[in-house]
Each structure stands twice: as structure tokens, then as C-alpha cells.
Amino acid sequence: MTPAPLTPVLRLYRMLATLAAPLALRMARKRFAARQGPMARFGERNGHASQPRPGGRLIWMHTVSVGEFLSVLDLLHELDAPDLSLLVTTTTSSAADLAARRLPQGVIHQFAPLDTPMAVRRFLDHWRPDLAAFVESEIWPNQIVMAAERGIPAVLLNARLSASSLRAWGRVPATASALLGRFARIMTQSDDTRRALESLGAPAAILETTGDMKAAAAPLPFDAAEAAALHHRIGSRPLWVAASTHDGEEGAVSAAHRQLCAAHPDALLILVPRHPERGDAIEALLRAEGWRLARRSAGAAPTEEQQIYLADTLGETGLWYHLAPLVFVAGSLTPVGGHNPYEPAHFGCAILHGPLHANFKQAYDTLGREEACLGVADANDLGRALRALLDPDHPERLQRLQTNARRYLKSAANNRAAVARTLIAMLR
Structure with a gap:
């Protein structure tokens, strides 16, 4: 299915993201330092990889913070296969600290690139994922559009959108439809979310209610x-x-x-x-x-x-x-x-x-x-x-x-x- 053309809103977003990239990078650096992130790795936020890409097929899974990371941790174990590499990105340093302790052996962690065209381009040029999986409400226009432009299938896992997010997307329905239509599959936490995304223009054929993965996650570890x-x-x-x-x-x-x-x-x-x-x-x-x-x-x-x-x-x-x-x-x-x-x-x-x-x-x-x-x-x-x-x-x-x-x-x-x-x- 051919995705809908980019809307004027998406084109404007891409232009503004390009112009505002230096300011966005400075603000991200300030937040990164305030949360005691490892400054030697801050370049990852600008798309500069700190590890080589392994050979063979690779799934990129993006989680924001601790909760989203924990919801897919067991899933990463289940996806373990000898011919498959897994790359996990997080935004917060707290999630990165947890990933360092709990990721399965061989799974690569990087900080997620900012949603600026240059940072996303560098990230995709280096990692060349065969499948991109975004968790919960991570709908970043440049990441989704640029992955689609390269023929990388994208999925949205454990999807949920708050009432305020649904109202915001409802004000730009053509843009919402253009972005949602670029996913190969959207797996929602609930039937209500599935119906809401369909009303925003997501094709019914790509929507599936799979329940809340956070409820199925393993208990937190303890000593x-x-x-x-x-x-x-x-x-x-x-x-x-x-x-x-x-x-x-x-x-x-x-x-x-x-x-x-x-x-x-x-x-x-x-x-x-x-x-x-x-x-x-x-x-x-x-x-x-x-x-x-x-x-x-x-x-x-x-x-x-x-x-x-x-x-x-x-x-x-x-x-x-x-x-x-x-x-x-x-x-x-x-x-x-x-x-x-x-x-x-x-x-x-x-x-x-x-x-x-x-x-x-x-x-x-x-x-x-x-x-x-x-x-x-x-x-x-x-x-x-x-x-x-x-x-x-x-x-x-x-x-x-x-x-x-x-x-x-x-x-x-x-x-x-x-x-x-x-x-x-x-x-x-």
C-alpha cells in the first residue's frame, strides 16, 4: 500500500526541525547533563553511533524511559536468534543505566537520535535497521517518514495515546493519517485506542489489539x-x-x-x-x-x-x-x-x-x-x-x-x- 503524500504540516515540521536543530541540540545537552547522563555518549543524541553495526539483520526498538524499556525487556529475550541483532534506544539516562544492567547479552544500547533530519539521517545511515519498532506513543515524524523513505518497515508496539494527544492529532487529521499509514503494523493496548487510531486515518488492516505489554512484563528484580x-x-x-x-x-x-x-x-x-x-x-x-x-x-x-x-x-x-x-x-x-x-x-x-x-x-x-x-x-x-x-x-x-x-x-x-x-x- 502506497503511503499518503507528505502534508504541508509535515513539510513545515521538517523545515523547522532543520532550522532549530542547533537550539534543540543545546537544550538536549543541558537536560542530559542535568540528569547526569554520560556526556561522552551525548553524540548519540545527534545520530553519531558509538558502536559498530553488526552484520546481518537488525531490529531497532525505541523506548523512551524506564517503564517502556521494562515493558519490552522480556520481548527482547524472546526475539533472541543467532542471525538477528537487536538495537535498543532510550531517551533518558535512567533507562540507559537500567539497560546497562539488564539487557540480554549482545543487545546494543544507544541513546535515541533527536528528531532532526540530520541526526536521523546519520542514525539510519549507520544502523540500517531491517525493522523499526516504536513503543507506546513514540510518533516522531522525521524518524517515521525517513524510515519509510528507505523502505524500512515500522511497527508501533503497545500503542496508547492520551486524550490530549488524540485531540491534538484530530486537529491535523491528514497529517495523522499520513504518519499512521506509514506503519506496517500498529499493536494497541486496548480496543478504544485501536478505534481512535482508525478514526485518525490508520488503515484497519494494520491495527491489532494485543493488550498492555506492561501487564505481561516480568516482576522487577531485587536482591x-x-x-x-x-x-x-x-x-x-x-x-x-x-x-x-x-x-x-x-x-x-x-x-x-x-x-x-x-x-x-x-x-x-x-x-x-x-x-x-x-x-x-x-x-x-x-x-x-x-x-x-x-x-x-x-x-x-x-x-x-x-x-x-x-x-x-x-x-x-x-x-x-x-x-x-x-x-x-x-x-x-x-x-x-x-x-x-x-x-x-x-x-x-x-x-x-x-x-x-x-x-x-x-x-x-x-x-x-x-x-x-x-x-x-x-x-x-x-x-x-x-x-x-x-x-x-x-x-x-x-x-x-x-x-x-x-x-x-x-x-x-x-x-x-x-x-x-x-x-x-x-x-x-
């Missing part, structure tokens, strides 16, 4: 010996985790924990910031509020005297989920869009979340229908929920959320395998 040591140290104290907090949420979490401590003075909060480099600022805030705390990045462990454990490290989220019966998934009290609730569900955690979770609306809607999560409106509401769920006189409240979360995830196990079969068939 069993460290878990046992921390469990012994914490003992039977009422325990909860505030995971992936963002600027502005630590104050709310602190207020909720104060409510819990009024009923349970020995309660312990494990606070896990989304960006560990904010640890100094968070520690200063909490100490100013009078909390006694220990900090993971300083090598300290929680003691009986401490009320908050600041877990400002990368790659240990699975450890905190393993320890805690109850998790508040943050990024949902500020307009971040929420974070992945399936990760704590794998550990049988009761899940709380705020109202601002547009990026995971389907996940929370599904878990909500299964009575496997509970929404809170603000800090006061979070505090009340903590007191109710950690009430030793009513353990059934906590147990119901935990049991329902485990039950739902068992039904999601076949999604990833279905996607792997489709990719292998397309490559052949």
Missing part, C-alpha cells in the same frame, strides 16, 4: 539477601512505599505519613523519588518538617528511631515493592500523568494512586474495575486511606486489594508472546 536483611531490621512496623515521587509530591506524602503516625507512631515510610538526584533537596525538606530519616544513597539502613527511609538510588524499586504491603504510585498528585501500577501489583502490593494518571488511564481503569487499586484525591485522602488499610483490626481491606491485583496479572500473561510472534513473522 533476596538484602530483602531478608531489611525485613529483619524493619520487623512488624506498619510499612508503606511512596514510589516515583516528583517535585511537589513529597510534601503531600509527608502530610499523609504524619496522619498515619498519629495512629501508628512506629510507622515507616520508604520514599522513592523518581529522580534520585533530587535526594539532597528532598532530605532538606523532610528534615525541615522534623522527620527523622536515613538515606539509602549514603549507605544507611533504617533503624527503630527513623520514620522515613529515603531510597534515593536507581534500580532497587523491586526491593521496596517486595518489602511493602502497600504502595502509593506517585506522579499522580502533580500533572505528570502517573506511573506503572503493574510493577507493584506483581508483588501483591495494595495500590494507591492520585487523580492525575492520564498516561496510565487504561491500567488504572482496568485495575479499578477489578477492585485492585484505590484512588485518592489529595494528601488528606491519602492519609485516611493509609490509616484504613494498615488498621490491624481490619486486615481484610488490605488483603482484598492485594489478592485482586495478583489475580488480574495472571490473566495478562500471553500478551508479550503474541507480539513476539508478530514481529518475527514480519521480519521473515
Whole structure:
């Protein structure tokens, strides 16, 4: 099927991306340095490869950050074949750090090129992928169009678009149709997304609902010996985790924990910031509020005297989920869009979340229908929920959320395998 011609909007985007490339590169460098990315590899963002291309066939899979990377990690294992090379790109340094520890042997990692014509051209000239796979909502016009111009088939995996994204694309329907029509296959998380993409002009023949791959991902890893040591140290104290907090949420979490401590003075909060480099600022805030705390990045462990454990490290989220019966998934009290609730569900955690979770609306809607999560409106509401769920006189409240979360995830196990079969068939 011949794709639709480029629209004036796409031509204008390409021209502006060319003109703005120096500014975009400077801004990307500043963000890269602020997030403590490896500056020796920043050239990858401008399309300069830091590794040679292996011979034979190659799949390029682009994920943005930690959540998207983890959703395809098991898929990368299933795609392992002697005559096939895999290239994974990420945008964030946190995802790159995780990739360095968890990618299967032989899989190449690079930082994704900026969506400027020159950076994309250099990237494609070097890597020459036989198949390009974009994950979730990664619709970058130059990458998609330039891959199509070279005859590289592209697929969109685990596709989801927020309501605001759908409205934005709906204002330029011809452009949306031209981009979506350049995919060889689009695999959506839900029938609602499939229908929405079809309404934007994606051909029905390339659309398929395969379910949410994040629900089918393997549990996060953790150090069993460290878990046992921390469990012994914490003992039977009422325990909860505030995971992936963002600027502005630590104050709310602190207020909720104060409510819990009024009923349970020995309660312990494990606070896990989304960006560990904010640890100094968070520690200063909490100490100013009078909390006694220990900090993971300083090598300290929680003691009986401490009320908050600041877990400002990368790659240990699975450890905190393993320890805690109850998790508040943050990024949902500020307009971040929420974070992945399936990760704590794998550990049988009761899940709380705020109202601002547009990026995971389907996940929370599904878990909500299964009575496997509970929404809170603000800090006061979070505090009340903590007191109710950690009430030793009513353990059934906590147990119901935990049991329902485990039950739902068992039904999601076949999604990833279905996607792997489709990719292998397309490559052949």
C-alpha cells in the first residue's frame, strides 16, 4: 500500500526541525547533563553511533524511559536468534543505566537520535535497521517518514495515546493519517485506542489489539539477601512505599505519613523519588518538617528511631515493592500523568494512586474495575486511606486489594508472546 503524500504540516515540521536543530541540540545537552547522563555518549543524541553495526539483520526498538524499556525487556529475550541483532534506544539516562544492567547479552544500547533530519539521517545511515519498532506513543515524524523513505518497515508496539494527544492529532487529521499509514503494523493496548487510531486515518488492516505489554512484563528484580536483611531490621512496623515521587509530591506524602503516625507512631515510610538526584533537596525538606530519616544513597539502613527511609538510588524499586504491603504510585498528585501500577501489583502490593494518571488511564481503569487499586484525591485522602488499610483490626481491606491485583496479572500473561510472534513473522 502506497503511503499518503507528505502534508504541508509535515513539510513545515521538517523545515523547522532543520532550522532549530542547533537550539534543540543545546537544550538536549543541558537536560542530559542535568540528569547526569554520560556526556561522552551525548553524540548519540545527534545520530553519531558509538558502536559498530553488526552484520546481518537488525531490529531497532525505541523506548523512551524506564517503564517502556521494562515493558519490552522480556520481548527482547524472546526475539533472541543467532542471525538477528537487536538495537535498543532510550531517551533518558535512567533507562540507559537500567539497560546497562539488564539487557540480554549482545543487545546494543544507544541513546535515541533527536528528531532532526540530520541526526536521523546519520542514525539510519549507520544502523540500517531491517525493522523499526516504536513503543507506546513514540510518533516522531522525521524518524517515521525517513524510515519509510528507505523502505524500512515500522511497527508501533503497545500503542496508547492520551486524550490530549488524540485531540491534538484530530486537529491535523491528514497529517495523522499520513504518519499512521506509514506503519506496517500498529499493536494497541486496548480496543478504544485501536478505534481512535482508525478514526485518525490508520488503515484497519494494520491495527491489532494485543493488550498492555506492561501487564505481561516480568516482576522487577531485587536482591533476596538484602530483602531478608531489611525485613529483619524493619520487623512488624506498619510499612508503606511512596514510589516515583516528583517535585511537589513529597510534601503531600509527608502530610499523609504524619496522619498515619498519629495512629501508628512506629510507622515507616520508604520514599522513592523518581529522580534520585533530587535526594539532597528532598532530605532538606523532610528534615525541615522534623522527620527523622536515613538515606539509602549514603549507605544507611533504617533503624527503630527513623520514620522515613529515603531510597534515593536507581534500580532497587523491586526491593521496596517486595518489602511493602502497600504502595502509593506517585506522579499522580502533580500533572505528570502517573506511573506503572503493574510493577507493584506483581508483588501483591495494595495500590494507591492520585487523580492525575492520564498516561496510565487504561491500567488504572482496568485495575479499578477489578477492585485492585484505590484512588485518592489529595494528601488528606491519602492519609485516611493509609490509616484504613494498615488498621490491624481490619486486615481484610488490605488483603482484598492485594489478592485482586495478583489475580488480574495472571490473566495478562500471553500478551508479550503474541507480539513476539508478530514481529518475527514480519521480519521473515
